[in-house]
Amino acid sequence: MISQSLTLTWRSLIPLKNSPGQLLAMLLQPVFMIVVFVYLFGGAAGGDRSQAVLYMLPGVLVQVALMATIATGMNLATDIGNGVFDRFRTMPIARLSPLAGRILADLVTMLITVTISVLIGYVVGFRVQTSPLEALAGLGLVLLFTMALxxxxxxxxxxxxxxxxxxxxxxxxxxxxTFGSSAFIPATDLPGWLTTWMSINPVSHLAAALRGFMVGGLQAADVWITFGWTAALLALFVPLALRAYNRRVR
Incomplete structure (x- = not known):
């Protein structure tokens, strides 16, 4: 099943080279997000652009990765509507390989989008304040959470x-x-009821963990809470997705 899933992952990635619009969207989304949140709303993070970049870029990375997960459901809905999965059903492959291949393909494109976001961050002045291994660990945590999502x-x-x-x-x-989290603005700057929501919002902890890995001041609680939410999402949605898949593809 693993080799079949990887083959179908590659099958899902090949159309990217013939889809300049999709590639352009992958490039422009992080540019737009960084311009809006760093340049237009940057004053909310500390009063100058250099501080805004340090605070907001990890939040932008998290939001870009989370929004990219929408592509998984959209691509699955498109493939099922076009009858692609009906053709897969007639082939001698594991039943779940097309679903696993689709999710892995979108994880690869998500990694590309996050990498582009980091490069754009460097262009606007962001610099990792910790070690490269810590920064990679933070990005790995983001990808793990978004894979579950x-x-x-x-x-x-x-x-x-x-x-x-x-x-x-x-x-x-x-x-x-995403917007109801502390990814872009400290929770202390907001009303009490919104602060309460931010404190339980998993995106707040994910953004704080990534910020700690890349800028410093990492709190272990943010990492463990993110791991907990990741496990909970997998435990909830993997069975639901498999059951829905079996119902749609018979």
Whole structure:
């Protein structure tokens, strides 16, 4: 099953070379996010752009990675609607290989998007204040969390009636998680009820952990809470996605 899943991962990645619009979107999304949050709203993070870059870029990396998970559900909904999975069903391959291959492919594109975001961050003045290994550990934590969230996106994509409804549902979930977190602004600058929400929001802990890995001041609690949320998401959404997949592909 592993080799089949990897083959289907490559199958999902090949169309990127013939889709300049999708590649351009991967390039422009981090540029847009960094320009908006660092240059336009940068004063909220400390009063000058250098401090804004240090605080906000980890938050931008987290948001870019989270928003990229929407592609998993959209691509699954598209493939099922086009009958691609019906053709896979007639082939001598493991039943779950197409689903695993789709998620792995989107994880690769997510890694590309995060890498582009880091490079753009360096252009605007961001510098890692810790060791390269710590920075890589932080990025690995982000990818691990978003991989777990991709299973949730896969479940929505398999359960949704159309690509449009899938995108709307995913956006409705992700926007409160990202913008209602401390990824872009300290929780101390906000009203008490919103501070409470931020304290339990997993994205706040993920952004804080990445910031600690890349800038310094890492709190172990943020890492362990992120691991806990990752395990919970996997435990919840993997069975749901597999059940929805089995219902749609018979």
């Amino acid at each position: 991709s299973w949730g996106s896969a479940w929505i994509g398999l359960a949704a009636k159309s690509v449009t409804s899938m995108q709307a549902m995913s956006t409705a979930v992700l926007l409160p998680l």
